[in-house]
Amino acid sequence: MKKILLSVAAVMPLAFSVHAVTNMCVEQKDGTIVRYDVENVKQVYYEEAGVTVSGKIGDYTYVDLGLRSGLKWATFNVGATKPEEYGDYLAWGEKEPKERYDFSTYILCGGDYDKMNKYCTKSKYGTVDNRTVLMSEDDAATLNWGVDWRMPTDKELNELIEGCTWVWVEDYEGTGVSGGYGTSKKNGNTIFLPAAGWIIESYPYSDYEGKECLYWSSSLYNDYQDHAHIFVMLSNGYMKVEQTPRNRGLSVRAVAK
Numbered sequence: 001m002k003k004i005l006l007s008v009a010a011v012m013p014l015a016f017s018v019h020a021v022t023n024m025c026v027e028q029k030d031g032t033i034v035r036y037d038v039e040n041v042k043q044v045y046y047e048e049a050g051v052t053v054s055g056k057i058g059d060y061t062y063v064d065l066g067l068r069s070g071l072k073w074a075t076f077n078v079g080a081t082k083p084e085e086y087g088d089y090l091a092w093g094e095k096e097p098k099e100r101y102d103f104s105t106y107i108l109c110g111g112d113y114d115k116m117n118k119y120c121t122k123s124k125y126g127t128v129d130n131r132t133v134l135m136s137e138d139d140a141a142t143l144n145w146g147v148d149w150r151m152p153t154d155k156e157l158n159e160l161i162e163g164c165t166w167v168w169v170e171d172y173e174g175t176g177v178s179g180g181y182g183t184s185k186k187n188g189n190t191i192f193l194p195a196a197g198w199i200i201e202s203y204p205y206s207d208y209e210g211k212e213c214l215y216w217s218s219s220l221y222n223d224y225q226d227h228a229h230i231f232v233m234l235s236n237g238y239m240k241v242e243q244t245p246r247n248r249g250l251s252v253r254a255v256a257k
């Protein structure tokens with residue numbers, strides 16, 4: 001729940017005009033002054049309730065979950081402004097939400113599941129280009145948030161699952177929003193994934209809203225190439241990386257190195 005603002009070394013030149021002074025003073029709204037001995041202060045930070053904020057890249061905050069890869073996870077979804085918001089429902093490889101989510105409107109195919117025009121390694125699914133991971137030009141996180149951000153791969157989704165202890169919450173921080181709440185096994189930092197469900201055909205109807213967390217990876221599913229890998233968490237605690245048709249509208253949670 002920490003967002004690091006300044007190291008003590010960075011604060012000291014601003015807080016002290018006389019070297020003999022060893023207290024850092026914080027004046028509160030009521031005028032009360034709280035003093036801290038600088039010798040005992042390691043870092044200066046503030047806390048946000050609910051999820052950990054470790055830092056910021058551009059306009060977007062992230063949490064460091066201490067994962068082996070070093071990957072940083074955004075604290076809210078693409079299209080959202082806070083952890084409890086669902087954000088945008090997006091088809092795999094598309095940038096913006098739309099009214100219908102079927103193969104007739106899917107931009108990476110010629111109108112049907114067996115006419116893929118990008119990300120295909122088997123001719124029975126369309127034009128073969130042997131690409132299996134979304135390029136930045138088709139990555140919703142990169143397109144909406146900038147080059148420092150991207151969608152996670154299926155392996156990185158598994159790392160997220162295995163790197164945290166997960167519980168299902170029905171009312172995140174009093175917002176009435178349910179979803180998956182993960183606590184890092186490494187450093188205790190936290191992340192929340194709201195259960196936005198998904199859109200199978202028509203917007204704004206969302207299936208399983210409040211009951212299922214469904215998030216895209218950037219990885220194509222090899223066996224059925226009209227599908228891509230997704231993160232799944234259900235209200236009963238079930239969690240796994242699975243797959244679903246690429247035309248459906250799901251949430252996106254961005255990552256950064």
